[in-house]
Amino acid sequence: MMVRCHCYFFCLIFVLLHTLASSTLNHCRNDQRDALLEFKDEFASLLELSSWNKSSDCCSWVEVTCDAKSGKVILLELPSTSLNSSLKPNSSLFKLQHLTKLSLYNCSLYGEIPSSLGYLSRLTILDLSYNALVGQIPASIGNLSLISFLDLSNNRLVGQVPTSIEKLFHLEWLVLSNNQLVGKVLASLGNLTQLYYLGLGNNNFSGNIPVSFSNLTKLKEVYLNNNYFESMLPLNMSGFQELSYFDVGENSFFGPFPSSLFTLPLLMKVFMGRNNFTGPIDFGNISSSSNPGLVLYLDHNKFTGQVPESISKFLDIDFSYNSFSSFGKSSEVLEETQIAQLDLSSNSFRGPLPQWICKLRSLDFLDLSNNSFSGSIPQCLRNLTVSLNQLLLSNNNFSGTLPDMFVNATNLKVLDVSRNQLEGKLPKSLISCNHLQFLNVQMNIIKDTFPFWLGSLPSLNVLILRSNQFYGPVYQPHLSAGFQNLRVIDISHNGFSGSLPPSYFSYWHNMARIVEQDYDDENLGNPRYGIDYHNTMEMVHKGVYTEFERIRRDFRAIDFSGNNFFGNIPESIGLLKELRVLNLSSNAFTNNIPQSLASLTKLEALDLSRNNLSGQIPRDLGNLFFLSIMNFSHNNLEGPVPQGTQFQRQNCSSFMDNPKLYGLEEICRETHVANPIPQKSEDMLEPKEQVINWIAAAIAYGPGVFCGLVIGHIFTSHKHEWFMEKFGLNKPRRFIKSIS
Ligand SMILES: *[C@@H]1O[C@H](CO)[C@@H](O)[C@H](O)[C@H]1NC(C)=O
Ligand SMILES: *[C@@H]1O[C@H](CO)[C@@H](O)[C@H](O)[C@H]1NC(C)=O
Ligand SMILES: *[C@@H]1O[C@H](CO)[C@@H](O)[C@H](O)[C@H]1NC(C)=O
Ligand SMILES: *[C@@H]1O[C@H](CO)[C@@H](O)[C@H](O)[C@H]1NC(C)=O
Ligand SMILES: *[C@@H]1O[C@H](CO)[C@@H](O)[C@H](O)[C@H]1NC(C)=O
Ligand SMILES: *[C@@H]1O[C@H](CO)[C@@H](O)[C@H](O)[C@H]1NC(C)=O
Ligand SMILES: *[C@@H]1O[C@H](CO)[C@@H](O)[C@H](O)[C@H]1NC(C)=O
Ligand SMILES: *[C@@H]1O[C@H](CO)[C@@H](O)[C@H](O)[C@H]1NC(C)=O
Ligand SMILES: *[C@@H]1O[C@H](CO)[C@@H](O)[C@H](O)[C@H]1NC(C)=O
Ligand SMILES: *[C@@H]1O[C@H](CO)[C@@H](O)[C@H](O)[C@H]1NC(C)=O
Numbered sequence: 001m002m003v004r005c006h007c008y009f010f011c012l013i014f015v016l017l018h019t020l021a022s023s024t025l026n027h028c029r030n031d032q033r034d035a036l037l038e039f040k041d042e043f044a045s046l047l048e049l050s051s052w053n054k055s056s057d058c059c060s061w062v063e064v065t066c067d068a069k070s071g072k073v074i075l076l077e078l079p080s081t082s083l084n085s086s087l088k089p090n091s092s093l094f095k096l097q098h099l100t101k102l103s104l105y106n107c108s109l110y111g112e113i114p115s116s117l118g119y120l121s122r123l124t125i126l127d128l129s130y131n132a133l134v135g136q137i138p139a140s141i142g143n144l145s146l147i148s149f150l151d152l153s154n155n156r157l158v159g160q161v162p163t164s165i166e167k168l169f170h171l172e173w174l175v176l177s178n179n180q181l182v183g184k185v186l187a188s189l190g191n192l193t194q195l196y197y198l199g200l201g202n203n204n205f206s207g208n209i210p211v212s213f214s215n216l217t218k219l220k221e222v223y224l225n226n227n228y229f230e231s232m233l234p235l236n237m238s239g240f241q242e243l244s245y246f247d248v249g250e251n252s253f254f255g256p257f258p259s260s261l262f263t264l265p266l267l268m269k270v271f272m273g274r275n276n277f278t279g280p281i282d283f284g285n286i287s288s289s290s291n292p293g294l295v296l297y298l299d300h301n302k303f304t305g306q307v308p309e310s311i312s313k314f315l316d317i318d319f320s321y322n323s324f325s326s327f328g329k330s331s332e333v334l335e336e337t338q339i340a341q342l343d344l345s346s347n348s349f350r351g352p353l354p355q356w357i358c359k360l361r362s363l364d365f366l367d368l369s370n371n372s373f374s375g376s377i378p379q380c381l382r383n384l385t386v387s388l389n390q391l392l393l394s395n396n397n398f399s400g401t402l403p404d405m406f407v408n409a410t411n412l413k414v415l416d417v418s419r420n421q422l423e424g425k426l427p428k429s430l431i432s433c434n435h436l437q438f439l440n441v442q443m444n445i446i447k448d449t450f451p452f453w454l455g456s457l458p459s460l461n462v463l464i465l466r467s468n469q470f471y472g473p474v475y476q477p478h479l480s481a482g483f484q485n486l487r488v489i490d491i492s493h494n495g496f497s498g499s500l501p502p503s504y505f506s507y508w509h510n511m512a513r514i515v516e517q518d519y520d521d522e523n524l525g526n527p528r529y530g531i532d533y534h535n536t537m538e539m540v541h542k543g544v545y546t547e548f549e550r551i552r553r554d555f556r557a558i559d560f561s562g563n564n565f566f567g568n569i570p571e572s573i574g575l576l577k578e579l580r581v582l583n584l585s586s587n588a589f590t591n592n593i594p595q596s597l598a599s600l601t602k603l604e605a606l607d608l609s610r611n612n613l614s615g616q617i618p619r620d621l622g623n624l625f626f627l628s629i630m631n632f633s634h635n636n637l638e639g640p641v642p643q644g645t646q647f648q649r650q651n652c653s654s655f656m657d658n659p660k661l662y663g664l665e666e667i668c669r670e671t672h673v674a675n676p677i678p679q680k681s682e683d684m685l686e687p688k689e690q691v692i693n694w695i696a697a698a699i700a701y702g703p704g705v706f707c708g709l710v711i712g713h714i715f716t717s718h719k720h721e722w723f724m725e726k727f728g729l730n731k732p733r734r735f736i737k738s739i740s
């Protein structure tokens with residue numbers, strides 16, 4: 001009874017209060033309304049704000065909230081409204097001095113932030129991010145003494161952060177990332193003890209981490225990435241008990257690894273890559289209960305010594321580009337491992353691959369390339385292949401045969417064992433790799449016949465057998481119908497032989513046309529590697545998603561050079577309309593160059609040199625607009641060189657040693673005035689491997705290179721470096737599966 005009675009009483013009170021409140025709620029003050037209308041008038045007419053008119057109470061307007069009692073505007077939120085204007089110093093916005101929250105996020109604002117911002121001294125939340133604001137942050141920002149959330153990120157702000165910021169004691173969330181700010185900002189922040197989110201990434205900040213930072217014990221997420229900060233990290237970081245996200249990547253931090261870092265109980269993600277950290281790593285006591293899914297990036301530093309056994313506690317590991325040389329005692333610790341991605345590439349590891357690698361049963365990415373591992377590739381890797389997506393072992397000293405370990409490797413998309421000393425045959429179990437897209441075994445000593453049986457792999461895009469001891473025919477009547485999805489095939493520099501029937505190329509549908517639906521198929525799988533063309537690759541790098549270059553999805557190439565093929569060049573080559581690169585050089589092809597070549601309108605590089613081709617160069621090749629690299633030298637070609645700018649731009653040497661070829665006066669004028677048609681001569685200097693090597697060069701540094709490739713500029717023998725610099729692609733791209 002009592003209960004009911006009480007309830008009734010309170011309900012009554014509530015209704016009364018509510019009625020009262022409602023009667024005052026929608027009651028805008030005229031000065032506030034006028035200020036809002038003036039503010040609206042500062043911009044071109046906005047559909048979004050059509051409700052801002054005098055026929056209704058301003059407290060009911062969209063994106064406006066009033067204080068119920070006073071009728072003053074306290075919240076103004078116009079996110080993603082295209083204001084497309086600057087904020088004037090005398091903007092009526094600054095009359096709304098009771099605002100506690102102002103969001104003009106992504107409003108196409110440009111111009112400077114007016115110093116009148118300081119009038120809005122009651123603000124607790126200010127979001128001006130994702131605009132095009134320029135100039136300096138006004139010192140009057142120090143007037144916003146109640147502010148706890150300040151986001152000016154993703155603008156074009158320059159200059160130093162005003163020191164007045166150190167008075168904003170309530171700041172919990174400070175984001176200035178993605179501007180062009182300079183100076184030693186950190187020194188000003190030591191007093192802001194409430195800070196838990198500090199985003200300064202992608203600016204030009206410099207200086208060091210001041211001692212006062214140790215007072216910022218509430219920090220949860222720290223992004224100092226991509227700046228010029230330089231100092232050691234505090235060795236004792238155990239004060240930062242809340243820290244979960246720590247990103248100092250791409251700076252000039254140096255000194256030893258702070259061993260206390262990984263004892264922090266809430267730590268999730270650590271990015272320390274691309275700095276100058278040195279010495280061995282000691283992770284201290286990582287408690288096994290904590291840190292499920294710890295991600296760690298320590299790549300591109302100068303760490304040395306052992307990889308600590310406790311890495312088994314992590315989820316994703318990138319230790320690439322350091323000088324690690326060995327592993328700590330690891331075997332028993334690893335039983336409960338959850339590592340999904342392990343990148344130890346480009347270090348100084350040597351000797352046999354440790355067996356415990358085979359216990360990392362949840363691995364989906366394993367990159368051990370560019371080390372000096374030796375001995376055989378252990379059979380037990382088969383225990384990993386069930387989950388593995390990418391297996392990258394290139395550029396080591398592995399010997400013996402590639403084990404027949406792929407029976408269960410149904411998830412494998414990328415296999416790169418190039419640049420080792422592997423011998424014997426290709427393992428037949430590769431046939432189980434239903435999702436295999438990329439297979440690179442180049443530069444080993446594999447002695448096998450052509451793997452016709454791989455032709456049935458439905459996703460195989462890229463096949464590189466270059467520089468091995470493969471032999472025998474690449475055509476057999478009943479076997480050659482596969483490989484319908486090939487985009488790149490490089491079987492150069494082997495001992496393949498035989499003639500190719502006219503129809504040889506007619507099955508390679510993916511070189512004949514680009515099937516749009518292939519690319520739009522969301523089910524193509526994870527775009528881990530540069531061979532998934534539709535999706536862009538993403539990687540959690542330095543705490544943000546970085547979208548990598550779109551794959552040049554139209555790239556198609558054939559390299560059969562340096563074998564013993566003879567007979568005619570198959571006429572069906574003309575069907576491969578998407579082909580960009582064709583290299584048939586250094587074989588024994590005879591007879592005419594097929595006219596059908598002229599229908600390869602997208603061709604950018606063509607090398608037919610060093611064969612026994614005769615007859616004329618088809619005149620229509622002169623119409624191939626993109627054909628910027630070509631080589632016809634060392635054949636028996638005759639007649640006129642085709643007209644057309646691309647031909648006229650060639651180096652004289654592209655035609656040399658074809659005694660009956662004429663029309664070269666223009667082309668050869670500069671270098672050989674006296675004898676325009678160079679004849680065969682052993683000591684004549686020729687550009688070496690002009691075309692023939694670059695597919696492989698690209699592949700060697702990860703097929704991601706294909707994405708931005710500008711064919712026609714790749715001549716030099718420094719192409720490896722060139723690629724790496726040009727595209728920043730010195731290792732395979734991948735993305736990390738455990739984000740957010
Ligand atoms: C004024 O705002 C009301 C909504 O508050 C809207 O229904 C009306 O169409 C607006 N008038 C004009 C002229 O935009
Ligand atoms: C910004 O707003 C536009 C619409 O005006 C929207 O298309 C875009 O996605 C927004 N960008 C961000 C980063 O929110
Ligand atoms: C922004 O305004 C400029 C002129 O001030 C105009 O040229 C441009 O088209 C406008 N942009 C948008 C998205 O309205
Ligand atoms: C702001 O100042 C400009 C001149 O700088 C003037 O044209 C404009 O009318 C002023 N706006 C307001 C709202 O006072
Ligand atoms: C700071 O805020 C106070 C109170 O609103 C105001 O009187 C003063 O003019 C402001 N100063 C600046 C520099 O904006
Ligand atoms: C920031 O650094 C980059 C790279 O060094 C430089 O190009 C740019 O001019 C710098 N910007 C400012 C505002 O200092
Ligand atoms: C910052 O804190 C130091 C002591 O830690 C104090 O001396 C200094 O006055 C403070 N700065 C401000 C702007 O309050
Ligand atoms: C850290 O804070 C304490 C008290 O809050 C203060 O005494 C000390 O000076 C501060 N240390 C630094 C380095 O600012
Ligand atoms: C590290 O710092 C914490 C608090 O910040 C302190 O309690 C601890 O004694 C320090 N440890 C060492 C080894 O100095
Ligand atoms: C590392 O240090 C070397 C010289 O000690 C310097 O040349 C290099 O630029 C530094 N790298 C970074 C990322 O700071």
Ligand SMILES: *[C@@H]1O[C@H](CO)[C@@H](O)[C@H](O)[C@H]1NC(C)=O
Pocket residue numbers: 355358359380383
């Ligand atoms: C590989 O798996 C087999 C069967 O599951 C197991 O017997 C063997 O010990 C595993 N090898 C390693 C090195 O973990």
Ligand SMILES: *[C@@H]1O[C@H](CO)[C@@H](O)[C@H](O)[C@H]1NC(C)=O
Pocket residue numbers: 382383407408
């Ligand atoms: C392949 O997987 C099946 C079932 O998971 C398992 O029984 C078999 O031992 C595996 N084979 C190899 C060679 O690992």
